[in-house]
Amino acid sequence: MVPAKRVITAQAGETIRTWLKEADRVLVAAGAGLSAAAGYDYGDTERFRELLRALHRLGLRSRYLLGAPLPEDMMWGYWAVHIDDVRFTPGPNPLYGRLRDLVGQHDHWVMTSNVDALFARSGFAPDRVFTPQGDYGRIQCTVPCSHDTWPSKPFLDPILGAYDRDTGRVTDPQVLPRCPDCGAEVFPNVRVGPEFVDDAYLPAGQRLARWLADAPTDSALLVLELGAGFNTPGVIRLPMENVVRRTPRARLVRINPDHPDVPADLGKRALAVPVGADRLLDRIAR
Structure with a gap:
């Protein structure tokens, strides 16, 4: 049969x-x-453990669960690793x-x-x-102070360079990104709330x-x-x-x-x- x-x-x-x-x-x-x-399954627990073992030790099991509050250095470590994996993997x-x-x-x-x-x-x-819904390839001000958005890779590469895989933390606070115009926090240019800038x-x-x-x-x-x-x-x-x-x-x-x-x-x-x-x-x- x-x-x-x-x-x-x-x-x-x-x-x-x-x-x-x-x-x-x-x-x-x-x-x-x-x-x-x-x-690129955000519910893949094994891939999450492989990429983000420090967060896995904290009890998190998939990218879908990242609504949990984290310190800024750990949150940006997560975003940098996650976006680099799903958005900047080379080749088709x-x-x-x-x-x-x-x-x-x-x-x-x-x-x-x-x-x-x-x-x-x-x-x-x-x-x-x-x-x-946006693009992980861009970043925006969380205020937002303007309708400008910027390529995310120049923000993320320094974070990855300072990322400690064992602790899940970014070791250099100077690389934590800020809006180049007003100094406020930034966020990937994706739709999560009314502050989303969709002009692009x-x-x-x-x-x-x-x-x-x-x-x-x-x-x-x-x-x-x-x-x-x-x-x-x-x-x-x-x-x-x-x-x-x-x-x-x-x-x-x-x-x-x-x-x-x-x-x-x-x-x-x-x-x-x-x-x-x-x-x-x-x-x-x-």
């Missing part, structure tokens, strides 16, 4: 290939599940590369809640990637909106949604459903091992794929 998930994956792969052939445009929409499938990611190959020559855009730049690092055109990302969002609005009425759109669950459903999951609802010749493929359900009102224009993106893309690649 063939395992049910293998059958589902094979059937879904065939449908996706057919829908891609029939599509004029492709909108790739991604949440944290895609990066987790690509090897194989899973994202397979997704880029799948999209092929289609006119396409990307919208993602992920802040790791893995799309731009893996062959997708950076000027066609909308990241409404709005132009891409406006271009994506125009791309959707200016398409011919008979244009066929395929929305490929990968790994977008219910942590922040208003960022990816619900907007993608609405895009398909208001676009007559649009289809939605929702790839999610835990939350694959699609709205009943989309009928045969929506496909639920209850497996991880890695399993599905591996199957399609074969």
Whole structure:
């Protein structure tokens, strides 16, 4: 007997290939599940222990738990190690590369809640990637005193140079970052509250909106949604459903091992794929 998930994956792969052939445009929409499938799982306890053993000794077990209050030197040690791991790892990611190959020559855009730049690092055109939640590659004032943001790597490299892996602390207080304009504390330029500065990302969002609005009425759109669950459903999951609802010749493929359900009102224009993106893309690649 063939395992049910293998059958589902094979059937879904065939449908996706057919829908891609029939599509004029492709909108790739991604949440944290895609990066987790690509090897950057914030719930990975073993990777957390490997990278941040001092915090592991304190009882913390994953990056998802880092709401815990920590001294400034330990918190910036965490941010520097974490961001260096997920944002500045060199080279493209194989899973994202397979997704880029799948999209092929289609006119396409990307919208993602992920802040790791893995799309731009893996062959997708950076000027066609909308990241409404921000980017670990930038840093901002926490006040904020202005709408300026700055590249984060020049702030993080000195921290990594002064980071003591055994204690989890930054040994040189002079490298703890401050706003270059007002001297206040800084934070990665990602959406955590109303102080988030989104100016750097709005132009891409406006271009994506125009791309959707200016398409011919008979244009066929395929929305490929990968790994977008219910942590922040208003960022990816619900907007993608609405895009398909208001676009007559649009289809939605929702790839999610835990939350694959699609709205009943989309009928045969929506496909639920209850497996991880890695399993599905591996199957399609074969």
